[in-house]
Amino acid sequence: MSGKRRQKSEAYTLVLGGGAHLGAVQAGQLLALCEAGVQIERIVGCSVGALNGSYMARGMQQQHAEDLISIWRETSTLSVFDRGWRRMVNIIANRPGISRNERLWELAKRAAPSERLEAYPIATEIVTCNLSRGEVVYHTEGPAADLVVASCSMPGVYPPVQLDGEAHVDGGVLDVLPWRRAGNDKAIILDCRGGSTWQGAQGGGALGVLLSSFTLARHYRVYDGMAGAEHLRMCPGPEIRPGLGLRHVETLAEEAHEIAVRWIASGGLEPQETKRNLLARMRIRRGREQ
Numbered sequence: 001m002s003g004k005r006r007q008k009s010e011a012y013t014l015v016l017g018g019g020a021h022l023g024a025v026q027a028g029q030l031l032a033l034c035e036a037g038v039q040i041e042r043i044v045g046c047s048v049g050a051l052n053g054s055y056m057a058r059g060m061q062q063q064h065a066e067d068l069i070s071i072w073r074e075t076s077t078l079s080v081f082d083r084g085w086r087r088m089v090n091i092i093a094n095r096p097g098i099s100r101n102e103r104l105w106e107l108a109k110r111a112a113p114s115e116r117l118e119a120y121p122i123a124t125e126i127v128t129c130n131l132s133r134g135e136v137v138y139h140t141e142g143p144a145a146d147l148v149v150a151s152c153s154m155p156g157v158y159p160p161v162q163l164d165g166e167a168h169v170d171g172g173v174l175d176v177l178p179w180r181r182a183g184n185d186k187a188i189i190l191d192c193r194g195g196s197t198w199q200g201a202q203g204g205g206a207l208g209v210l211l212s213s214f215t216l217a218r219h220y221r222v223y224d225g226m227a228g229a230e231h232l233r234m235c236p237g238p239e240i241r242p243g244l245g246l247r248h249v250e251t252l253a254e255e256a257h258e259i260a261v262r263w264i265a266s267g268g269l270e271p272q273e274t275k276r277n278l279l280a281r282m283r284i285r286r287g288r289e290q
Contacts, residue, residue, distance in 0.1 A: 011041040012233070013185045014056075017177035017222075018047025018170065019192025020154070024072045024249035025237045026052045026190045028256030031065035033188070033235075036264045040188075043120075044138075044181045046127035046171040048192065050151035051111050054144065057120040058113035071110065072249045101158045104149050112144035120144070126151050127171030127178050131160055136174035138181060177222045179232060188269070189234045191222070233269050235260050 014033075016026055026049065033040075040060045045053030055068045113120055118141035126139045126147045139147050142163065150161035150168040160167035171178075179189050226232060238255035 010186075011039040013042040013044065013182040013187040014040045014053065015177065015179050015182055015187050015189045016043070016045040016049025016053045017189070017191045018049055018172035019176075020048055021075075021249060022192035022240060022252065023048030023052055024069075024252040025192050025256040027065065027069045027072050028253035028258075029190050029235050029237065029260040030056055030060075031062065031069060031253075031257050032260035032264060034060050034062040034065045035261070038188070038264075038269075040122060042185070043122055043124040044127070044178050045124065045151070046176055046178050047152050047154075049190070050126045050148050050171070051107060053124055054108070054113070054120070054126075054148050055111040057122040057124045059121055069250075069253050071107070072253060075107070075249065099157055101149060101153065104152055104158060105145065108145040108148035108152070111148060115144055117142050117144045117147055125178075125181060127175055127181075128161075128163070128168040129171055129173040130163075130166055131155075131169050132166035136171065137168070138178070179226065179229075182232070184231060186231050187233065189232055191234065191237070193237070193240055235268065236263055 019025070030052065038060065040056075043053040043057055045051070052068060055071070056064055058064055117124060117126060117139060123140070128137050128139065128147065128150045129135075130137050146161055146163060149158075150163060151171045153159065153161055153169045155169045155173060158169075160169050162168075177189065177191050179187065226234075236259055238252060238259060
């Protein structure tokens, strides 16, 4: 048993953000929370956070978290994207995604504890982006697997999912870390990039410029307004190093678990500790103001 077991009356909202294969970080953090007996009464998940959150909505038990980590290990050896030649066919055929989403559907059906979102044992909210209307949608009911796939459908990579006749894609387009959905409730935030800080432009090539720009935009959008929110607890994670891919998910989960265990044991669920964690992640803002 790791960490300090919490009192049953101390229940939290759990917020899980997006991050593609970095969702393995959340799996390790979830294991630490279960080991410590942290009580969760509500889950809000976006993108891969919707996938992880759906699996844990069956109950915050250690065995469920260990099973989730096992799923991530399996995913590391299987392709969740089409191979190069098939991607080229999809591009030439002008399809709405360069990859099919069959594997994503398999993962979503495996993750969902019931067919309907409103039937989850733990109340769960899933975030999608309604591409037809150009707005973010926070779902509390509906077909569970469909909603998970929609929330994970990166635009252009996977085809949109039709929900009530309208196209929905990755919720991370508009709200990648939906911490505001916690309202004034005590919340634990699991950000896939929770250990990463802005390090400046990474590389001079086109890909380096693109990734650096999106990372910069993410820092501004996600953390703005969080530092003064005393009811939020941000769980730290490992530094996301360049080159980490699906084959490294087991390492990411292990590192995230170790960090989360130490964080809980050292009083990380106390408000002041969370405030220090948030400020550390906002170095970019302080640097701009200097």
